[in-house]
Amino acid sequence: MEPLLTVKDLSVSFNTTDGTVYAVNNISFDLYPGETLALVGESGCGKSVTTMSLLGLIPKISGNNMSGTAVFNDGVSKKDLLKMSEEGIRKVRGGQIGFVFQDPLNSLNPVMTIGQQIAEPLMEHLKIDKNEAERRTIELLERVHIPDAADRIRIYPHELSGGMRQRVMIAIAISCSPKILIADEPTTALDVTIQAQIVDLIENLSKELNLSVIWITHDLSVVAGLADRVLVMYAGTGIEIAQVDELYDYPSHPYTRGLLGALPNPDMESSKRLISIPGSPPDIYTAPYSCVFASRCKFAFDLCHKELPKLVELGNNHQAACFIAEQLRSEYV
């Protein structure tokens, strides 16, 4: 099967008053139709920047640099999202790729009704009139399980609960039947009980609409239930990518192992304590010239401090960027 989206060697850097920040370094991944890919990493590791750069949401001002390719296959033609014109990428946004953000409280315009906000992309991308857009808006609200949709279109975001607002955001994102849905920590700002509902909603929608989902999260426990594949990021670099079961069973990068160790496990004996990774992520004011995790890694040796490890294929479409990945992988067998 051909991938829907092929990202290759994506790098993004920003010029700030404190120096150049290398936010994303040589990230590569594929996204296949209908699959859910999880981008996992600590906050500040470049997950959001990666997806925002795909949609041209990184301001194009001097000092901001972007390189690499992101080829999007819409079934008719292939085009590189990073090299598209402003007008071209605008049609992809909302039309082909929908976006759900972290904080539903601030992600909706406070002075517009939710009906107007959902209808906007419909009228823009599908060129339909106001009445038709309103009809579809009600449909969409029903689709994301908002009761009394016909009445709710005239209310303002502040009149809705956090979970309801996130449903509105999802309705906006899927309004024009996009191919890809990017969900940037969509449940972080919500109550635990609501979180599960939103996760279910997005999972069901992706099945119903054959959506590919890029799910950004810092929470590996969320990933287990919903993702098909996982890309683990650390300090702006992709360090391990694999099918979700493969990754959980055979984590082959010390950082992934650390993340899994830091996860509470219901089967765990109460005497065992949660393991945390010592140290904190490095400043990203220099482009990586050695393993980004070396300073916190208990396996690190000389080479790790001198050379940048590349992603190596471990079989089963499992790749990890570590000099001893194969050894670590073989420990499980």
Added chain:
Amino acid sequence: MSLPSYGKLADNRPRWLQQLATFIRLVKRDKGGAFGMLIVILLIFCAVFANHITPYDPSLQNLREGKTPPAWFPKGSGKVTPSWAHPLGTDPLGRDLLTRIIYGSRVSLTVGVFGVLLACSLGLIIGMIGGYLGGRVDDIIVNVINIMLGIPYLLLVVVIATVLGRSLINVILIFGITDAPVFVRVTRSVVLRARECGYVEAAVSIGAQNWRILFEQILPNLVGPIITLGTLEMSNLIFAEAGLGFLGLSVPPSVPSWGNMLNAAREYILSYPWMAMWPGFSIMITAVGMNLMGDWLRDIMDPRQRRARR
């Protein structure tokens, strides 16, 4: 053995040197702010050493040299030829304008500094009481503040100044009191925000005393906003004082102040326009300096705002 690791190199310099380096970096980053600070330092210098750096007595009259134009003006227009003895010229009574300008900075700075100090102390006390106690007391404070802010400022000051009469103490009192609401508002909002913070709640829950919480937990949060506001308000007060002087309501007419000089220059604007220029320029330069410095301080004190500005 320590291996060179990915990330920033450790800074081994002593703490004070690091702080100095940070300060220099901040100065370099915002040249406007450094310029503003330079102006303010110069102004303070002038005010403090006015009697040492000026060649004349500010109220020394010399009618024969009256209405001398600035030194670089062409000859012939008036009766008195311009000379470098009076670089900025003289007024109709023959008093040296440069000397009076330099002495005038004393009045402006005194009113600015003491007015802001008074306003700031009143504002801090009232704002902290209101913000911390809340309830009825706070409601009353908020309402009084809103009433005061609802009155056009200049008019309020003019009315009070007319009644109180002309003296330096009165001017400082007027500005110190009428300017306090701004400080109350900022203090109150900072205190309210800080009270919500975890560390204050923690201090309350372990039973710390009210005054200790106020001084140890909340006061440090106020330093940044108050210093910034104080700088900007100082420029406003200097402005307003000169305005009062212009209307003949500030310090007594015998005192050399920028406002009084402008007031005196008004009648001569048609024939001797330079008399009005110097005090105006002085006020302007002072205001530019203090505004630039205030903005710069805000950037340093509140890093969240820095992003919004750039």
Added chain:
Amino acid sequence: MNRYLFNRIIQSILVLLGVMCLVFFLLRIVGDPVQMWFSGRTREIDPETIAEFRRSMGFDLPLPVQFINFMRKAIVGDFGNSFRYKLPASMMIIERIPATLKLTSISLLVALIVSIPLGVMAAVKSGGIIDDIARTLALISQATPTYWLGLVLISIFAVKLRWLPSSGSENWKHYILPVACLALSSMGGLIRLTRSSVLEVLQEDYVRTAVSKGLRKNVIYYRHILVNAALPLVTVIGMSLGGLLGGALYIETIFAWPGMGRLVSDAVGLRDFPIIQGVAFLTCLIVVCVNLLTDVIYTFIDPRIRYGD
């Protein structure tokens, strides 16, 4: 009617009452208006005249009685007769209101027309040339004293070049200099505020949402950014009128403009208190009304207040 507006109206009435109390007590407790009225005279005045004046103005009654009398009359707009002209103060002031309102409203309009587009452009192209221009203009505007600018403009355009008149208010030429002064002095604050509120809105998550929806740039700017950035602006426009009325005090004095500002600055020199009290009260009334109006507009734009309690 909603609670917010109701509270604002109550507050406005309190402001006006506060001003009246302030004006009254300041004058009667801190000083003696009769003494001040006669203090500037060079000629000795016999006590009989003073006592007669005191009686005729009602200043001989006990303070609470005076206060009640003052409030009773002030509520219907009667501030007594001008000491100097022996005419009702309110009548003299009302005659002068149109001239001042014309001057200040035209100045506000000019200031808005210049500063809002400039502030928006400065924010959108933050760090660019327009931003530098806007920030410099704002700094100059905030650092130039209105009263001095008036003198400078007169000495250039009226004295040196003889292009424009320096006093009076007969035709459009008379408006140029005073309006330029007042507009320039209120521009700084407006530019800075427009710029910072647009910059703030640009950082909001909902703008990112609007972009991610694939909307056109114009739609994003007009429908999402400007409407939200206008919210703080509306209130400040109301407030800057207060500043303009203050500035009118100087400008009317300098340009001999027949408005309230000049009336009050003359009255200040003469210690003619009924006039000062009347102008203080009426100016506050205008400012309070305009602020109320902006609050009403605010509730129309912002649904959070419209439906909130």
